[in-house]
Structures are given as C-alpha cells and as structure tokens.
Amino acid sequence: MLSTMQDVPLTVSRILTHGSTVHGKAQVITWTGEAEPHRRTFAEIGRRAAQLAHALRDTLDVGAAERVGTLMWNNSEHMEAYLGIPSMGAVLHTLNLRLPADQLAWIVNHAEDRVILVNGTLIPLLAPLLPQLPTVAHVVVVGPGDRVPLAGGHARVHDYEELLAGRPEHYDWPQVEERAAAALCYTSGTTGEPKGVVYSHRSLYLHSLQVNTAEAFALASRDIALPVVPMFHVNAWGLPHAAFMAGASLLMPDRFLQPAPLAEMIETIRPTIGAAVPTIWQGLLAELDAHKRDVACLHTVVIGGSACPPALMRGFEERHGIRVVHAWGMTETSPLGCVSHPPAGVSEEEEWAYRATQGRFPASVEARLIGPAGEELPWDGTAAGELEVRGPWIAGAYYGGAQGGALRPEDKFSPDGWLRTGDVGTITPDGYLTLTDRAKDVIKSGGEWISSVELENHLMAHPGVAEAAVVAVPDDKWGERPLATVVLTDGAALTYEELRAFLGERIARWQLPERWAVIPSVPKTSVGKFDKKVLRRQYADGELNVTLLG
Amino acid sequence: MLSTMQDVPLTVSRILTHGSTVHGKAQVITWTGEAEPHRRTFAEIGRRAAQLAHALRDTLDVGAAERVGTLMWNNSEHMEAYLGIPSMGAVLHTLNLRLPADQLAWIVNHAEDRVILVNGTLIPLLAPLLPQLPTVAHVVVVGPGDRVPLAGGHARVHDYEELLAGRPEHYDWPQVEERAAAALCYTSGTTGEPKGVVYSHRSLYLHSLQVNTAEAFALASRDIALPVVPMFHVNAWGLPHAAFMAGASLLMPDRFLQPAPLAEMIETIRPTIGAAVPTIWQGLLAELDAHKRDVACLHTVVIGGSACPPALMRGFEERHGIRVVHAWGMTETSPLGCVSHPPAGVSEEEEWAYRATQGRFPASVEARLIGPAGEELPWDGTAAGELEVRGPWIAGAYYGGAQGGALRPEDKFSPDGWLRTGDVGTITPDGYLTLTDRAKDVIKSGGEWISSVELENHLMAHPGVAEAAVVAVPDDKWGERPLATVVLTDGAALTYEELRAFLGERIARWQLPERWAVIPSVPKTSVGKFDKKVLRRQYADGELNVTLLG
Known part of the structure; x- marks a missing residue:
C-alpha cells in the first residue's frame, strides 16, 4: 500500500x-555599535x-x-x-x-x-x-x-x-x-x-523544526532571538535557520561580544531568548551584577558548548529573573543533542538537580550508553558508559576529501553507524543525561570505568587542595589505574594518606588511586582546559615525583 | 558533494x-466515568x-x-x-x-x-x-x-x-x-x-514535530493534552503521536464527550491543552457558565473543524481565562494547515481580528490562492481565490482501490500536484488566511468572484431577515449571477428594493443580486448546514417564486 x-x-x-x-515583516537586527542598529x-x-x-x-x-x-x-x-x-x-x-x-x-x-x-x-x-x-x-x-x-x-x-x-x-x-x-x-x-x-538540506530542516519545539527552544514569531554563539560555530546552534522558519526576529551582535555592548543591545532591542557558551554568560552576569540593566525581556538563556556552572544558572535566575536552559551537543550532532527542561511535578531542589544535567534527548536523537566491554548499559542513573547517538541530523562520517568520499575513523563511529560522542556519562530512567568525563579521560580498570572528573571533584572539595587532575596510567594487573596529581593551597600540609582517607569516605575502595603526585600547577590548553596529555607524557617520561601507596 | x-x-x-x-513515566489517562480514571x-x-x-x-x-x-x-x-x-x-x-x-x-x-x-x-x-x-x-x-x-x-x-x-x-x-x-x-x-x-511514516513524524512547535500547539513534557476530537477524526489532529513524541501526558475522554463529564475530567485531571470542534466547546462553555468549575489548568483550547464563532473565543477568554487558538485543516492536510497565533506588537482589537482568521501556515505547508481564471493571486488581504496547498504532509492523491493505485480527481488536485482545498479566501501580506466560502458556493460572475457568504452575512444583518442563502445561478451574459433567497422574520414587511438598497450600502454595485426569492426556510443538511444543492435544483426546476429586479 x-x-x-x-x-x-x-x-x-x-x-x-x-x-x-509568511513572516516577511520579521527582522534581522544587526548591532552596529552606533546609536541605530541596522x-x-x-x-x-x-x-x-x-x-x-x-x-x-x-x-x-x-x-x-x-x-x-x-x-x-x-x-x-x-x-x-x-x-x-x-x-x-x-x-x-x-x-x-x-x-x-x-x-x-x-x-x-x-x-x-x-x-x-x-x-x-x-x-x-x-x-x-x-x-x-x-x-x-x-x-x-x-x-x-x-x-x-x-x-x-x-x-x-x-x-x-x-x-x-x-x-x-x-x-x-x-x-x-x-x-x-x-x-x-x-x-x-x-x-x-x-x-x-x-x-544536508534534510538535516537542517529537521533540526530547525526541533529547535522550535516547546521541549527545545520554542522559537515563535513573537520572539526575538539573540545568537551570541557565532554563526561559524555549528550554525549558531541552528538558531538562524530555526528563527527564519518560525518567523522569530533575530538580533545579531556582529563583533560586539563584550559584556557591556551585549547588555546594552539586550536592554535596547529586548530579545526574548539568547544563546551562548558559559564564558560569555559569565561575563554578562558580572556586568549585570555591577551595572543595573533592564534585561527582563530575556525569558530564556540557552547555555551550551561546555557544562554550565550551577552558580551561573542560579545567578541569572535568582538575581535577574532569567531562566537558564542547559543544552548539550557537538558539531557532529548539528548540534542539538539534549536540552535540560526539568520534568513537571518535582520539588524546587529536584528541579535544580535536573537542570544541571545535560538534559533529555528529542525523538530524532536515539541514544545508548556503551560500557567498557562494548556492552549496552541500562538507563539507571548510575551505570556510566560512552554515549553513542543516531539520528537524521547526526553525522555518520566525515568529509573525506576532494572527491567527497566519506571518512569513518573507527574511534568516531561504531560498526553499525552510531556516532561515538567521546563523552562518558549516565542516563536516568526518565532519560536525563549527565556527562561525567571525556572517554579519553576515563580510567579503564579491570573491565570497570573510573571517572577522573569525579575523583577530581572530590579532591578539589578538600580545603587543602587548590587543583587536582587525575589521569589514567598503565598498570600491569588492571590495565589502567588512576594517577592523582594535586596542587596544594598555600600553606597546606597534607599527606597522601590523609587525601586517600578523605576520598575513601566518598568513593568505592577499588576506585582509590595508588599513585599520587604533588605538582606546582595543572598544565592547561590554550583555552584553559586541563591538558591531561601533558601529565600522561610527564608520567611516562618519569618527570613526576610519584608516591605509591600500599 | x-x-x-x-x-x-x-x-x-x-x-x-x-x-x-525517555518519557516512560508520562501517562495516558482514560476517563472511565467512575471515581478512578484508568x-x-x-x-x-x-x-x-x-x-x-x-x-x-x-x-x-x-x-x-x-x-x-x-x-x-x-x-x-x-x-x-x-x-x-x-x-x-x-x-x-x-x-x-x-x-x-x-x-x-x-x-x-x-x-x-x-x-x-x-x-x-x-x-x-x-x-x-x-x-x-x-x-x-x-x-x-x-x-x-x-x-x-x-x-x-x-x-x-x-x-x-x-x-x-x-x-x-x-x-x-x-x-x-x-x-x-x-x-x-x-x-x-x-x-x-x-x-x-x-x-506515511514520514508525514506523521513531520506533522508531530510541527504540532509541538511553539507556533502550533507547543506540546511539551509538562503538558497534559486532552484530545476531545476523536482519534478517528484525522488522527485526533495529530495530538496522540505528537504527545508521545514530546512526552506530554494524554487525557482520553473515551465516550464521555458531554459537557458535564468533560468539565469534571478537566477539573480532576487538570489538562493544560484541549482540542475539539466548536460544538463541543460551545457545550462546555455553557456548562462552565452555569456551574462554576476550576478549569484554569487549561492554558490553551484548540478549535478547528469549522470556523469558530468569535463569541465563543471571547467567552472562554474573558469569563474563564482560557485562550482559544483557532486552527484550520482537513483530512487531506494531516490536518495541520494554519494556526491563528496573532503577531507581536498589535493592539488588543487587532489581536482579536487576527485570532478570528484561520491563521498562518507553517513552513511545511506552502500555499497559493488561485483566482477565477486560474491565475495566482497576490497576498494583499483582499484578492479572494481558491486555496491550494503543497507539502510533505499534504495529500497528492487518494487511495484508489485494491491495488493501491493512486486516484487524482482533477477537481481535487492541480496538474502540478497541489491540493485544491475547495476553500476560498484571502491571505494578508503577513500570511494570515481568512476563508470566506467553499469554492462551490462562490458565484463566478464575468471573471470575478462574488462571495455568497458575504452577501448572506450582510442580508442576515437586516432586522427583517431571519435567514438568507445566496446561490449561483446560470446567466447568459455573466456566466453566473447570485440568487438571493431570504426568510423574513415574523411580521416583517420588506420589499426586494429595500433589501437591495440595504446591500448596496455595503458591497460593490456589480455584486448586487438581480434575482430574489422569499422562502419559508433554508433547506438544511443532516448536520444543519445550508443545503445549497437543494436551492439550486429548486431554481432550475422553477420551484422558487423569483423576482427579477431591473
């Protein structure tokens, strides 16, 4: 039939x-830094x-x-x-x-x-x-x-x-x-x-429809969208196409991405929804805290690109009445992967916990978690695996060259075509994703995974620790084991045993690192992220002063 | 590439x-008429x-x-x-x-x-x-x-x-x-x-995405949708599939479609959005006006199936705080064709005028107006033509028979594949559709169209006229001309000249009917609509007492 x-x-x-x-009267308003926008x-x-x-x-x-x-x-x-x-x-x-x-x-x-x-x-x-x-x-x-x-x-x-x-x-x-x-x-x-x-045309069209759904960013003809996220950054997260589809006007910041002009254009043009990476919003929040501006027009601020600090979410909501929506995606996912709208009927505290997750997948993004042995893991909120996704706006290959051939590096795509995101996390029974590690930063110990980020967060919660970076190092018996490197706060006098005991109250015994080193500072990449490659090389080259606890 | x-x-x-x-906890709640719903x-x-x-x-x-x-x-x-x-x-x-x-x-x-x-x-x-x-x-x-x-x-x-x-x-x-x-x-x-x-699977999927956009019905996981419109009526306007996609719970009324149980299930289960034809909502409005019920949970009531009386929209909004959204569609359009969200930045009076239209098309419904001579008409808010639509969830044929062959009656599909809706109307420059007639009820006079509905509405505004039905009758010179049939109110003493003068103050001279007849009542179909076929036959058979004005 x-x-x-x-x-x-x-x-x-x-x-x-x-x-x-149909929406011929909607506008693209470009900020010019002068009295009148274009x-x-x-x-x-x-x-x-x-x-x-x-x-x-x-x-x-x-x-x-x-x-x-x-x-x-x-x-x-x-x-x-x-x-x-x-x-x-x-x-x-x-x-x-x-x-x-x-x-x-x-x-x-x-x-x-x-x-x-x-x-x-x-x-x-x-x-x-x-x-x-x-x-x-x-x-x-x-x-x-x-x-x-x-x-x-x-x-x-x-x-x-x-x-x-x-x-x-x-x-x-x-x-x-x-x-x-x-x-x-x-x-x-x-x-x-x-x-x-x-x-493809198909992927951009479907993605635009999804961006405009109420479970995503809900763009409508009554909105003015402010994509601070650059148009060269995964199509400004799909906002330009989606806004044109919905008839939502666009406020374009051009090159004026500093906190002061952003605050000024928001106060003047009154956008209803904005999207940017945490760094930009952090700057704007500081600007708003310092200089009172009327930015109540913004009903939603979308944060993506990297995990959003909870203090930033609360700062916008509690001090300026702006709701922050956390979203996750990547170039390979067009980018809309997850959006963290909390479920109905939960307490305020639970709501904040849901909002701090990466969020839920839309129907067009099928997800699975793959464990250390390649097995599919349950959505129980605790089993951590590498996130793989599939769908009509998810990449199945990379552009391979002049002839347009497809490139499928096996570390990026599973044999059955799913995208390996390289992110490790858990999914709750009600579908909320929490990312904990990059797959390359996870420690594969005896067929189980240890989260380096979890260990780091616990270590950094100790008052004597300024920074901590945990990396996987080779181990004859377990395959890999964690090496804990810590930067002590000024004047702190701590033993490794004390730190291990502190960790021992918070994580399972088999996850406790044996290898420890104090370092003067954690090496960083040009954008300020921990550069674990450097630590792994320093360890391999014997440049770290490592203590082995029994 | x-x-x-x-x-x-x-x-x-x-x-x-x-x-x-992802939305496994959402519910389908079926009303049972007993204390506990299912x-x-x-x-x-x-x-x-x-x-x-x-x-x-x-x-x-x-x-x-x-x-x-x-x-x-x-x-x-x-x-x-x-x-x-x-x-x-x-x-x-x-x-x-x-x-x-x-x-x-x-x-x-x-x-x-x-x-x-x-x-x-x-x-x-x-x-x-x-x-x-x-x-x-x-x-x-x-x-x-x-x-x-x-x-x-x-x-x-x-x-x-x-x-x-x-x-x-x-x-x-x-x-x-x-x-x-x-x-x-x-x-x-x-x-x-x-x-x-x-x-098709594709058309249902795309339609569901559209239903969930903010410019349509914006279903989200926080919603409970109440499709009063039957599931055998164009897939309950797409709500079941769309709700399952968005994770919105569903309140299903089963066979309890009368005003009292509807009011009770709304008060008990607290749906946030409902959809039904005007008759159902009219009944519910009367029920709500007579017996105070807490129905403030409903933020939106979607009305479709036939044009919504403005008094019904105002009644829900002004007396019960429920926003009525007018929508247009048909079985052949899956059915989402138009939704009447008013534009931003208009006065309250203008907003009501926009909301009374059939609304605006989504991107996936391409529209054109075709005039009497087959020409495409401008979207100027005045040129009236037959609405034709095209898109991935619009029918391009009918199911033709046992072999599944497609059937394309030429009165239903244009040669280039667009669906002829059979509806006549205008589209404003900002994309709002207003339907005025069924194509078969329009009078094609000398290459121009005369709206029978417009003539009827003007005639029925005269205090001496109880009902009026205008039909096209053959005319040697003009092709077709309007025949005005009127039912007088009890005791009204009116001449045709008086009625024509009354009309003459409201419409263009060339649209004024020459042929007039008083009838005892307008023939009706089984569902209460004017049965113009009967009038046309009565005229053809000489059964009407027609007066010709010079």
Whole structure:
C-alpha cells in the first residue's frame, strides 16, 4: 500500500521562501555599535539572498555543490549567505575566525572553497592566508574595511553591495534532493586534523523544526532571538535557520561580544531568548551584577558548548529573573543533542538537580550508553558508559576529501553507524543525561570505568587542595589505574594518606588511586582546559615525583 | 558533494520507542466515568504495543501494509493501536463511528481491512455490518460488551486482553521506509464516495514535530493534552503521536464527550491543552457558565473543524481565562494547515481580528490562492481565490482501490500536484488566511468572484431577515449571477428594493443580486448546514417564486 502524501523535499529554500513571505515583516537586527542598529526585514533578506545567488552563479561561476566560505560575524549579510547559498544548490562553508591561521588555511584548502565572503573588519585575518588558498577564485568583501591587503593575488576582489546591486530579486530555486549537501562545518579537534561535517538540506530542516519545539527552544514569531554563539560555530546552534522558519526576529551582535555592548543591545532591542557558551554568560552576569540593566525581556538563556556552572544558572535566575536552559551537543550532532527542561511535578531542589544535567534527548536523537566491554548499559542513573547517538541530523562520517568520499575513523563511529560522542556519562530512567568525563579521560580498570572528573571533584572539595587532575596510567594487573596529581593551597600540609582517607569516605575502595603526585600547577590548553596529555607524557617520561601507596 | 549525515528514516516506531523510554513515566489517562480514571504509563503503552504487534503478526496473520481497522473511542488501547500497528509495518485504519452504516461498510470493504479492533460499547454498531465485510477475518473486542451479536459469522472474535496476555513485551520493529503507508483515514465527503487519505511514516513524524512547535500547539513534557476530537477524526489532529513524541501526558475522554463529564475530567485531571470542534466547546462553555468549575489548568483550547464563532473565543477568554487558538485543516492536510497565533506588537482589537482568521501556515505547508481564471493571486488581504496547498504532509492523491493505485480527481488536485482545498479566501501580506466560502458556493460572475457568504452575512444583518442563502445561478451574459433567497422574520414587511438598497450600502454595485426569492426556510443538511444543492435544483426546476429586479 502506497502513501498518498505529496513527495515534497525538505530544503533550505523552503525555509527561505516561507520566512520571507509568511513572516516577511520579521527582522534581522544587526548591532552596529552606533546609536541605530541596522534592520532588515525577512522579506528584504529573501530578495537579497536571491540577488546573492544570481551574483554567485552568473558572475562568480559557482556551480551546484561548490563551496562558498564565509569569514563573518553574526550579521544580516551572513544570514543572506546562510539562506541563499544552500538554496541555490551550493554549499555554505562557515569559517571559524578564531582558529590559528594554518588551520584556517588547511580547512579552506580541504574544502576547496571557490569563493570567500569576508567581513571588511576581518580582512587582516584573511589577507596573509590568501596566497596559500589556490582554490579561492573570488573574495567578496562585506562592509567597510581596507581592501588593499587583498589586492594583487590570484583571487579577484569584489564588493558585496556592488555585486548584488541591480540583480533580480527573485531566483527560481532549484529543486534539490533533500539529502544533498547544504552546509559544511569543520570540528576544531585538539588532536589530529580538523574534520568536516556536511549537513544536508534534510538535516537542517529537521533540526530547525526541533529547535522550535516547546521541549527545545520554542522559537515563535513573537520572539526575538539573540545568537551570541557565532554563526561559524555549528550554525549558531541552528538558531538562524530555526528563527527564519518560525518567523522569530533575530538580533545579531556582529563583533560586539563584550559584556557591556551585549547588555546594552539586550536592554535596547529586548530579545526574548539568547544563546551562548558559559564564558560569555559569565561575563554578562558580572556586568549585570555591577551595572543595573533592564534585561527582563530575556525569558530564556540557552547555555551550551561546555557544562554550565550551577552558580551561573542560579545567578541569572535568582538575581535577574532569567531562566537558564542547559543544552548539550557537538558539531557532529548539528548540534542539538539534549536540552535540560526539568520534568513537571518535582520539588524546587529536584528541579535544580535536573537542570544541571545535560538534559533529555528529542525523538530524532536515539541514544545508548556503551560500557567498557562494548556492552549496552541500562538507563539507571548510575551505570556510566560512552554515549553513542543516531539520528537524521547526526553525522555518520566525515568529509573525506576532494572527491567527497566519506571518512569513518573507527574511534568516531561504531560498526553499525552510531556516532561515538567521546563523552562518558549516565542516563536516568526518565532519560536525563549527565556527562561525567571525556572517554579519553576515563580510567579503564579491570573491565570497570573510573571517572577522573569525579575523583577530581572530590579532591578539589578538600580545603587543602587548590587543583587536582587525575589521569589514567598503565598498570600491569588492571590495565589502567588512576594517577592523582594535586596542587596544594598555600600553606597546606597534607599527606597522601590523609587525601586517600578523605576520598575513601566518598568513593568505592577499588576506585582509590595508588599513585599520587604533588605538582606546582595543572598544565592547561590554550583555552584553559586541563591538558591531561601533558601529565600522561610527564608520567611516562618519569618527570613526576610519584608516591605509591600500599 | 555528499552530506555526511546518517540516513535514518522518520518512522512511527521511533516515536513509540522514544516516548516509551525517555518519557516512560508520562501517562495516558482514560476517563472511565467512575471515581478512578484508568492510567497507563508510556512505558506500559510501549510494552503493550509490542504485545499487540506480536498478536497481530503471529496469531491474526497480519502482514506488512495490511490494514487493521479501529472502531474505538479515545482511550489507551486505541493509543496502543496507534503506535503498534504502524510500527510493525501494517496500516492503522481509523473508522468513523458516526458514519451511516452503509458508508462504514463501504469504507471497510474499500480499505480491505483484515482485522477490526472494536470497543465493547460499539459492538451494536459493528455486528449488523459484519456479514457485509468479507475481508475482515478477525474482530478484537476491547473492553466489556456483549459479544453475542458478533458470533456465528465468518470473522473470528477475540478478546483484546486475552490476545495480548503473555506475549513478549519487546518487538524488533522492522526498519520501514519512511514513505511507506502508516495510517489511513477516509474523508466523509457530502458528495460522492468517501476518499481514502494514506498517511506515511514520514508525514506523521513531520506533522508531530510541527504540532509541538511553539507556533502550533507547543506540546511539551509538562503538558497534559486532552484530545476531545476523536482519534478517528484525522488522527485526533495529530495530538496522540505528537504527545508521545514530546512526552506530554494524554487525557482520553473515551465516550464521555458531554459537557458535564468533560468539565469534571478537566477539573480532576487538570489538562493544560484541549482540542475539539466548536460544538463541543460551545457545550462546555455553557456548562462552565452555569456551574462554576476550576478549569484554569487549561492554558490553551484548540478549535478547528469549522470556523469558530468569535463569541465563543471571547467567552472562554474573558469569563474563564482560557485562550482559544483557532486552527484550520482537513483530512487531506494531516490536518495541520494554519494556526491563528496573532503577531507581536498589535493592539488588543487587532489581536482579536487576527485570532478570528484561520491563521498562518507553517513552513511545511506552502500555499497559493488561485483566482477565477486560474491565475495566482497576490497576498494583499483582499484578492479572494481558491486555496491550494503543497507539502510533505499534504495529500497528492487518494487511495484508489485494491491495488493501491493512486486516484487524482482533477477537481481535487492541480496538474502540478497541489491540493485544491475547495476553500476560498484571502491571505494578508503577513500570511494570515481568512476563508470566506467553499469554492462551490462562490458565484463566478464575468471573471470575478462574488462571495455568497458575504452577501448572506450582510442580508442576515437586516432586522427583517431571519435567514438568507445566496446561490449561483446560470446567466447568459455573466456566466453566473447570485440568487438571493431570504426568510423574513415574523411580521416583517420588506420589499426586494429595500433589501437591495440595504446591500448596496455595503458591497460593490456589480455584486448586487438581480434575482430574489422569499422562502419559508433554508433547506438544511443532516448536520444543519445550508443545503445549497437543494436551492439550486429548486431554481432550475422553477420551484422558487423569483423576482427579477431591473
């Protein structure tokens, strides 16, 4: 028996056409740092996206599935690129302007970008790289900026507004297959080469629908969304496409990501929902605590990218009446994986505990926990395993190269196609995920896992310990055992036995470390995370003064 | 360039597995008319849906794509059928228990239902038909009821609970193709044979996502949804599947659809959102006005099925604090077509005007208005045309027969595949649809359309007119012209010239009827709608006393 439903593909051009007609009056408001923000209606965005597509096809010779890079802040022209480039059948490639120059060049060359749209203020970043980017035939400058550094090379330089001027405001968008590539984003992995994740029209469309559900971020036409999270960071967590689909206006901060201008744009434009990483919100909270601002317009603040400190959640809610929603995801998950809305009918204390978890999965993200021996673990809130996910907006491979072949490193994908997230955690019977470790930081001891993060948290709760980092080290009998490295607070006089006894009251006996070392400070990565690779190497090289307890 | 996304189909079994695990604690609460309602968790529903699937496959020999009919009220067993039958690869066929017996038999035979699940209380409806249903090999009785009338025929009779007892509580759901048939519903057209609409797994999944968006009904895990609209009426407007996807509990009214029990179940179980046709809500409003009940739990009441009287919307909001949301759809649109959330930033008066419209389309419902000459009309709020829609949950054909061939009557589908809704209306520049007429009731006069409904409303606003019905009659010069038939109020002494002058102050001159007739009453259909077919025939047969004004 055949379905009698129409066979209509899920495409970005449908989001574009819908938003620019049914919600043509909604606006993309770009902060300019001046008295008046810049405003463009969705209807205008639709017309200009069509003009951009005409320019790319007719003048810059961009064909189907070819990559167009964007090195841009969050602003309305970036929105035009977001919608126009996939709609014409090309692929939007957002470039992370915070990457080291050599990584950025590697990524552009791997993706073989044909065109790069660059904000004028970011020319100093692009210009020195340009000679190393042979595939880039055209650079399109958006907004003011000194173009001289771009001149004289192999790439032709264009002005965005001049390129669009006079083009037709309608484009007969091709009927692309919904599984065709629409957007490309590289993970900036700390180890190995960056890996490209290619989103399809289908995945972006389904993800947008999910973002707009009440169990996720519930964007509606009455909302103004403020994506502080950059548009080069997993599509600003899907907010631009989702907002255009729902008819929610967008407040774009452009390059004004400091606490003071953020507070000012919130007070002036009155967005209803914002999204950013904890560092940004931490800065804003301090700003709000120091200078009274009317930010009650924000009913929801979405925090993701890394775990949110509970004090930050409580600070926003208790001092400023803003509800913080914790979310988890990654480049490979588009990124919406979990959202931490607490269940109904729980006490306030329980509610805070639920809100501190990574949250629950939507129907389109199927999850399982895999234990040390490869077995599937129960959702009992205690069994810890590596999280694997599956679904229509989850990566099943990486972009493999010039021929578009798929790359499936076995440490990233299970044989049956599930994504190995590299995160270790538990899931409660009612579906709430709590992440405790990165898989590479877990200690695999005799077929059981020991959480390095749990040990660290307990150690750091001791008044004599300033910092603690626990890493796995090889052990003949158990495979791996924990090595506890601690930084003592000034003047603390502590023995390892005392610390082990302190831990012994809090964790199972078999988890207690035998190997201990005091270190002057924990080595950190460039973004301030514990750099456990360094500790493991120092241990292997005998550079640590390790005491073995019997 | 290929997308690197996983190729995971959108299926009902995913909704089932998700709801019964992540939201396993949510409940389906069935009203029983007794002190205690019946409660089943989503986890139990999941296990019982698996048992049902085992029974259907192993004992009743139901194969892939075979139809299983349900003649049931809204209750938890119907929910098990809703999820289990499509998940196993069979097709759920909901039977409308309000249809005349001959139509019901015609539909079962056309669909070739192999099994019928019937509530015990509905056996008196099914038993007399059963001898005429040769394809039905099994009848499964759900709940108490006298089974004797079913005995002795060609169909074997089973008890639902006995059939499920002891079956495995897990079913290895097949990976069905997302475009495969999942559910079947027949339109009960007033003209011609009923027509079957076959929903796919994909269409049900996408529709559920849309129902849960903030711009639609925003179901979340904190909600309890009350679908008063029957589950045989376009899948209860998608609420059961959507609630299972979102983890929203369901309050099922079973056969207790009268105002008093509805008010009681709302007060007791405290649902947060309800959905029904205007007649039901009208009854509930009267009940609430007469007997004070605490129904403040309902934040939203969805009204659809036919246009909602503004007094009903205001009554709920102003007297009981319940927000009424107007929605439009039809069997062929799954049914979500439009939802009337007003835009932000309008006055209270404007807000009411927006809320009285049919509302705005979601991204997955593409709309166009087609004028009398087949031309596409602008969205200017005044140009009236027939509404045509397109999208992944919109029918592109009807179920054609035993071979499953598609049926595409040209009056129902445009040559390029859009659904002709048969509804005539306008769309504002900001995307709000207002329906004014059924296409068959519009008067096509000299290449322009005259709204019969508009003429009727103006005529009925005259104190001397009790009822008015306007129909199109053939005209040599203009093709069609309006014939105005009026029922005068008792004692009214009016001339046609007076009525025409009254109309002339309200509508354009060329729309004024020349043909007039006073009639004793407007002929009505069995459900109380104006039966214009009868008037047109009476005019053609010369049975009306028509006056022609110069």
